[in-house]
Amino acid sequence: MDFKEILLKKITDQFPELKIDTTDFRDELTFSFDKSFIIPVCTFLKSNPDLEFILCADITAIDWAERKNRFTLVYNLYSFKNNFRLRLKSNVDESDCTIDSVTSVWKSANWQERETYDMYGIKFNTHPDLRRMYMPEEFEYHPLKKDFPLTGIPGSLPLPKK
Amino acid sequence: MGLEANLTQDGFFTTTVDALIAWSRKNSVWPMPMGISCCAIEMMASGDPKYDIARFGSEVMRFTPRQCDLMIVAGTVTYKMAPVVRKIYDQMPDPKWVIAMGACTSTGGMYRSYSVVQGIDQFLPVDIYLAGCPPRPDNLLNALIQIQEKIGKTKARDFQNIKLPELTVIQNN
Numbered sequence: 001m002d003f004k005e006i007l008l009k010k011i012t013d014q015f016p017e018l019k020i021d022t023t024d025f026r027d028e029l030t031f032s033f034d035k036s037f038i039i040p041v042c043t044f045l046k047s048n049p050d051l052e053f054i055l056c057a058d059i060t061a062i063d064w065a066e067r068k069n070r071f072t073l074v075y076n077l078y079s080f081k082n083n084f085r086l087r088l089k090s091n092v093d094e095s096d097c098t099i100d101s102v103t104s105v106w107k108s109a110n111w112q113e114r115e116t117y118d119m120y121g122i123k124f125n126t127h128p129d130l131r132r133m134y135m136p137e138e139f140e141y142h143p144l145k146k147d148f149p150l151t152g153i154p155g156s157l158p159l160p161k162k
Numbered sequence: 163m164g165l166e167a168n169l170t171q172d173g174f175f176t177t178t179v180d181a182l183i184a185w186s187r188k189n190s191v192w193p194m195p196m197g198i199s200c201c202a203i204e205m206m207a208s209g210d211p212k213y214d215i216a217r218f219g220s221e222v223m224r225f226t227p228r229q230c231d232l233m234i235v236a237g238t239v240t241y242k243m244a245p246v247v248r249k250i251y252d253q254m255p256d257p258k259w260v261i262a263m264g265a266c267t268s269t270g271g272m273y274r275s276y277s278v279v280q281g282i283d284q285f286l287p288v289d290i291y292l293a294g295c296p297p298r299p300d301n302l303l304n305a306l307i308q309i310q311e312k313i314g315k316t317k318a319r320d321f322q323n324i325k326l327p328e329l330t331v332i333q334n335n
Contacts, residue, residue, distance in 0.1 A: 136242070151276060159244050159284055160244055160285045161285070162284070
């Protein structure tokens with residue numbers, strides 16, 4: 001029984017009511033599930049002594065523009081103990097553009113969630129410091145959204161006087 | 163040797179103050195290396211023995227704007243960086259000159275993007291636009307020579323009525 005099967009079995013045993021879509025593409029395992037489970041699943045993945053996904057390598061999002069669930073949150077995790085990388089995905093719709101913050105699980109998620117908020121406008125509930133990461137604080141838009149023009153909006157960013 | 167070796171007694175020559183000041187100014191242009199991205203590597207290369215910017219009297223790269231005459235803006239200027247570049251430019255004493263080094267600095271270059279200023283002349287007075295991505299060091303030296311020609315044509319009274327920038331004081335509580 002290889003580690004992927006052990007992993008899936010442990011999660012389904014722990015969360016029997018959770019519906020997981022599994023994809024295994026080129027030896028990269030991805031779990032997709034509902035966004036309400038993100039905190040319990042992440043806590044379990046990190047704290048279980050056999051799994052120990054203690055590194056949250058990256059958090060980002062995908063904008064699907066016209067799909068029903070517009071955004072997909074992507075979490076890349078790593079387990080040093082098992083030398084294994086795992087990807088979690090969770091859909092967020094534009095009408096309710098929020099998801100629970102995983103800063104309570106991994107401290108490093110703080111800035112990654114700020115970046116995701118800055119670029120996509122997804123709000124993270126109970127995030128301790130949800131400010132913009134790159135763009136100025138008074139900037140009104142979220143540049144990586146598909147409906148943001150590539151060349152920007154004239155006058156939206158101030159320049160010093162000549 | 164030089165001219166002075168041919169003098170038999172105490173020599174003198176006549177000139178104008180303007181010519182003397184412009185001559186001394188143009189041969190010791192002290193650059194402010196505003197190295198922001200990859201153009202800065204070529205700017206550094208222009209200081210090495212192969213290209214040797216010291217031949218033109220500009221080897222003293224000052225890392226404080228208070229001692230500079232020429233700002234070499236080398237690299238992509240983003241909207242977030244623009245106030246910093248402007249503030250450093252404002253801190254330089256007059257008279258001062260600006261080289262926009264490379265495609266990004268001159269026009270935004272290949273970064274036709276929401277985050278990149280499409281040419282620093284939107285917020286700085288630019289004297290030389292230097293083409294290239296990045297420009298070779300000899301190209302930068304050419305720009306320096308052109309700046310020197312420009313400085314050589316200046317007169318002292320050109321700088322009499324320079325308006326000082328409005329300073330904004332930021333206080334923390």
